[in-house]
Amino acid sequence: MFNSCGHHRDEVLMGPQFGVDTAIIDIGNANVLAVSSDPLTLIPSLGLKESAWLSVHLLANDMATTGFAPQFAQFVLNLPVTFSEKDFQQYWQYIHLFCKELGIAITGGHTGRVPGQESTICGGGTMFLMASKDKVLSSNGAKPGDIIVVTKESAMSATSILAKSFPETVRNNLGETVYKEAESNFYRTSSLKEALLAAAFLQPHHSLKAMHDVTEGGILGTACEMASASGCGILINNEKIPVGSAQQEIAAFFEIDHRTSIGAGAMLMAIAPEAVAALLSHLKKHNIKGTEIGAFTQEESGFMIEEYGVLKPIYYDGIDPYWEAFYKAFKEGLK
Numbered sequence: 001m002f003n004s005c006g007h008h009r010d011e012v013l014m015g016p017q018f019g020v021d022t023a024i025i026d027i028g029n030a031n032v033l034a035v036s037s038d039p040l041t042l043i044p045s046l047g048l049k050e051s052a053w054l055s056v057h058l059l060a061n062d063m064a065t066t067g068f069a070p071q072f073a074q075f076v077l078n079l080p081v082t083f084s085e086k087d088f089q090q091y092w093q094y095i096h097l098f099c100k101e102l103g104i105a106i107t108g109g110h111t112g113r114v115p116g117q118e119s120t121i122c123g124g125g126t127m128f129l130m131a132s133k134d135k136v137l138s139s140n141g142a143k144p145g146d147i148i149v150v151t152k153e154s155a156m157s158a159t160s161i162l163a164k165s166f167p168e169t170v171r172n173n174l175g176e177t178v179y180k181e182a183e184s185n186f187y188r189t190s191s192l193k194e195a196l197l198a199a200a201f202l203q204p205h206h207s208l209k210a211m212h213d214v215t216e217g218g219i220l221g222t223a224c225e226m227a228s229a230s231g232c233g234i235l236i237n238n239e240k241i242p243v244g245s246a247q248q249e250i251a252a253f254f255e256i257d258h259r260t261s262i263g264a265g266a267m268l269m270a271i272a273p274e275a276v277a278a279l280l281s282h283l284k285k286h287n288i289k290g291t292e293i294g295a296f297t298q299e300e301s302g303f304m305i306e307e308y309g310v311l312k313p314i315y316y317d318g319i320d321p322y323w324e325a326f327y328k329a330f331k332e333g334l335k
Contacts, residue, residue: 011025019139021212033129034066034136040055040121043161049090051091053094053187061189068135073125073127075123076125080117135204142270149268149280150293151191151269151283153263153289154243156265157185159258169335179246185246191214195213207271212225221260221316223294254329
């Protein structure tokens with residue numbers, strides 16, 4: 001499939017590739033255009049503001065892996081016919097406000113209503129940025145020996161969305177404290193700040209090799225994607241994977257693995273060993289948790305995880321358990 005991408009153009013420095021979410025196009029004068037696309041979210045039970053937040057910030061997280069902030073955006077909205085004009089205006093106002101906060105100009109797109117459209121995916125968005133060719137990063141830049149650092153914690157988005165979508169269920173079964181912690185995690189699902197901090201503090205391509213935002217597949221899936229794109233193996237220390245108590249309890253209740261569930265807000269970084277301590281200290285000064293969870297290895301070593309002293313292979317099939325858990329809860333009528 002990756003060989004069937006239309007006409008070949010020499011300006012495309014990074015095109016479609018497994019584990020790479022952002023294309024890079026040479027626009028001359030030592031500059032590039034980075035481009036990334038993602039689905040847009042519309043989950044009425046979650047809320048219009050929350051849906052707009054995910055639509056904007058998940059796109060921005062992909063762009064952040066370049067080490068730069070997005071500048072422009074286009075949105076295609078395929079809305080349900082039952083979606084009222086009032087709700088649309090509210091949803092779009094939040095899209096506008098979140099883009100404005102990030103310095104993103106909305107440059108166009110398309111809006112329509114589609115009979116039979118009842119999905120929580122209501123279209124797609126594309127973001128763009130221009131950057132210096134020698135500083136822009138791609139998620140395929142990791143090398144064997146680089147250390148894997150992850151920011152924040154695992155499964156923040158999966159567990160916070162489940163909690164906010166089924167609040168009565170979470171409150172009644174896990175308690176108010178767990179619900180409140182998950183609710184506060186929702187607005188921690190942007191990883192732009194730490195990506196920009198790391199890119200400004202370290203030297204791109206030298207001490208900071210690559211970044212990949214944690215989305216579908218969670219920390220383990222993202223690590224496998226990053227390693228695959230980079231032609232590396234990985235060795236993860238299971239006991240070092242950071243997870244909050246709310247994520248653990250909610251993941252267990254909905255029977256999902258926090259390590260392989262959508263984890264927007266966390267950023268995976270490939271760091272030269274000698275730069276890890278300084279980066280973790282720098283992130284801490286900015287109130288961002290960073291954790292060393294493993295290392296990139298030679299490709300022939302494969303994808304491995306050490307659990308309580310036992311080495312096991314990581315099997316990543318691209319399927320995130322969050323989706324099945326969400327729709328199962330929805331079908332069961334959980335509130």
